[in-house]
Amino acid sequence: MLGAQNSNHPCRNCAFYEGSVWQPVDTRSVLVLTRGFSRQALDEGQTLFNQGDKNQGLFCVSKGLIALRTLHPDGTSTLMRLAYPGEIIGFRSFLGDREHRTEARALLPSRICSVEQRDADRIVRGNPAVLEKLASRCVFEIDRNRERIIASSTKSNKQRLADLLLRLMEEHGDRAGDHVSMQLPLSRMDLADLIGVQPETMSRLVRRLESDGFFHFSGREVQIPATGLHKMAANQ
Amino acid sequence: MLGAQNSNHPCRNCAFYEGSVWQPVDTRSVLVLTRGFSRQALDEGQTLFNQGDKNQGLFCVSKGLIALRTLHPDGTSTLMRLAYPGEIIGFRSFLGDREHRTEARALLPSRICSVEQRDADRIVRGNPAVLEKLASRCVFEIDRNRERIIASSTKSNKQRLADLLLRLMEEHGDRAGDHVSMQLPLSRMDLADLIGVQPETMSRLVRRLESDGFFHFSGREVQIPATGLHKMAANQ
DNA sequence: TTGACAATTTGACGATCATCAATGACTAGA
DNA sequence: TCTAGTCATTGATGATCGTCAAATTGTCAA
Numbered sequence: 426m427l428g429a430q431n432s433n434h435p436c437r438n439c440a441f442y443e444g445s446v447w448q449p450v451d452t453r454s455v456l457v458l459t460r461g462f463s464r465q466a467l468d469e470g471q472t473l474f475n476q477g478d479k480n481q482g483l484f485c486v487s488k489g490l491i492a493l494r495t496l497h498p499d500g501t502s503t504l505m506r507l508a509y510p511g512e513i514i515g516f517r518s519f520l521g522d523r524e525h526r527t528e529a530r531a532l533l534p535s536r537i538c539s540v541e542q543r544d545a546d547r548i549v550r551g552n553p554a555v556l557e558k559l560a561s562r563c564v565f566e567i568d569r570n571r572e573r574i575i576a577s578s579t580k581s582n583k584q585r586l587a588d589l590l591l592r593l594m595e596e597h598g599d600r601a602g603d604h605v606s607m608q609l610p611l612s613r614m615d616l617a618d619l620i621g622v623q624p625e626t627m628s629r630l631v632r633r634l635e636s637d638g639f640f641h642f643s644g645r646e647v648q649i650p651a652t653g654l655h656k657m658a659a660n661q
Numbered sequence: 662m663l664g665a666q667n668s669n670h671p672c673r674n675c676a677f678y679e680g681s682v683w684q685p686v687d688t689r690s691v692l693v694l695t696r697g698f699s700r701q702a703l704d705e706g707q708t709l710f711n712q713g714d715k716n717q718g719l720f721c722v723s724k725g726l727i728a729l730r731t732l733h734p735d736g737t738s739t740l741m742r743l744a745y746p747g748e749i750i751g752f753r754s755f756l757g758d759r760e761h762r763t764e765a766r767a768l769l770p771s772r773i774c775s776v777e778q779r780d781a782d783r784i785v786r787g788n789p790a791v792l793e794k795l796a797s798r799c800v801f802e803i804d805r806n807r808e809r810i811i812a813s814s815t816k817s818n819k820q821r822l823a824d825l826l827l828r829l830m831e832e833h834g835d836r837a838g839d840h841v842s843m844q845l846p847l848s849r850m851d852l853a854d855l856i857g858v859q860p861e862t863m864s865r866l867v868r869r870l871e872s873d874g875f876f877h878f879s880g881r882e883v884q885i886p887a888t889g890l891h892k893m894a895a896n897q
Numbered sequence: 898t899t900g901a902c903a904a905t906t907t908g909a910c911g912a913t914c915a916t917c918a919a920t921g922a923c924t925a926g927a
Numbered sequence: 928t929c930t931a932g933t934c935a936t937t938g939a940t941g942a943t944c945g946t947c948a949a950a951t952t953g954t955c956a957a
Contacts, residue, residue, distance in 0.1 A: 503811050520793075520796045553789045559796060563802075567799060568762070571741060575731060817943095848905090868906085904953075910945105910946085912946090913944080920938100926930090927930080
């Protein structure tokens with residue numbers, strides 16, 4: 426078992442080392458990885474890469490929160506994905522056309538582990554199990570995007586916002602007493618295009634749902650009381 | 662080169678044999694495949710697999726047209742993908758959770774090549790290049806779904822319909838004189854949920870755009886005159 | 898041909914949402 | 928502290944689209 430090594434590793438939550446995509450790799454490859462990746466810190470608001478950049482390999486969030494946005498010619502953008510600690514970034518361009526189609530920007534002070542493309546190529550080629558894991562991650566991405574497509578044509582704005590918050594709470598929320606809370610450093614604009622509406626609409630939506638007791642936004646944090654969880658899960 | 666062999670193959674347009682996902686595989690693997698897959702015919706309306714079925718391996722459309730739909734509890738459905746000749750079906754569940762999340766149904770009389778799961782597992786494990794190609798196909802799917810997500814929140818219905826038709830025409834249309842035409846055996850309901858509107862709205866949309874000379878629907882065929890192509894490309 | 902059934906079209910209405918505009922809140926920098 | 932700038936909120940308005948209902952067309956089998 427690798428447990429002892431893992432706990433000594435300076436980078437917790439890191440998929441490059443434990444518990445995620447690289448896990449099935451044999452010992453030798455793990456050694457390669459412990460030597461072969463680098464770490465960097467990102468300030469809030471700093472970009473990890475820009476849309477249009479060539480792929481630089483694979484990244485993993487070990488701390489913080491990264492937003493992946495596609496930028497449109499008219500200056501607007503669409504938030505495509507939130508990457509929490511433990512999640513891999515860059516696999517789409519690594520496996521595909523090698524060009525980033527999104528910009529990656531830190532929503533919180535973050536730490537990133539990265540494997541350079543040449544190393545990542547070598548590792549993936551040498552370990553089909555790693556490639557299989559990356560493919561599984563792609564499937565997950567497909568599933569999530571499909572859900573978003575389906576939701577946008579079958580559910581109301583209210584339901585879409587409720588579903589989004591429920592999912593994020595489930596995956597990243599902290600239970601505290603009779604309510605769940607989580608960091609959510611997203612602007613109204615980000616929230617708006619996550620469910621496909623305008624910022625003004627989102628503003629009104631949040632106010633309405635807050636006054637109905639579904640949840641409570643305070644700064645960069647959200648709280649959902651138990652009653653709110655039930656209401657939202659029931660699709661009311 | 663495999664050209665000579667390909668032309669003798671009974672199954673043209675088939676990714677299991679030529680020009681697509683299996684292409685980079687070495688000669689031995691091609692032999693495995695020429696022996697290892699089976700063919701079947703589907704009548705119009707017949708299903709290849711149902712939502713919820715366990716994955717049976719990989720399929721490839723060699724003739725016809727397959728619609729992949731996710732069915733919702735309320736009886737409605739959303740058209741997620743159209744698979745034309747040469748395209749692989751079933752890779753999502755093959756690489757992922759092994760359960761089909763869509764129903765695959767023939768929109769036209771179709772022919773399908775299939776590799777059983779056990780064989781597909783063996784082939785993919787033995788040939789990382791094949792797995793890489795499947796991963797690339799996943800990336801393509803991610804890209805297409807992202808486009809759909811972005812379109813649903815930034816473009817008008819009119820533009821979304823125009824974009825859809827332009828893309829399909831580009832990939833599958835037949836140029837004939839000063840216009841392009843193609844088979845499009847989709848109901849108004851299918852068209853409607855491809856761009857996320859109600860059937861009634863689609864009906865009105867089609868009538869309006871037809872009267873503006875963008876295109877012409879006749880039965881299961883669409884025609885786009887050169888002027889229509891220009892108008893639609895210009896996002897008017 | 899007839900009848901039954903489904904798909905499509907059309908009309909009318911109302912709810913929703915995007916848009917425009919104005920205001921307020923907050924932040925960063927001078 | 929002041930100011931500029933960005934983001935968020937709120938109001939008013941109009942366009943769009945979903946919904947319901949009815950009529951029309953198309954399809955298939957008896």
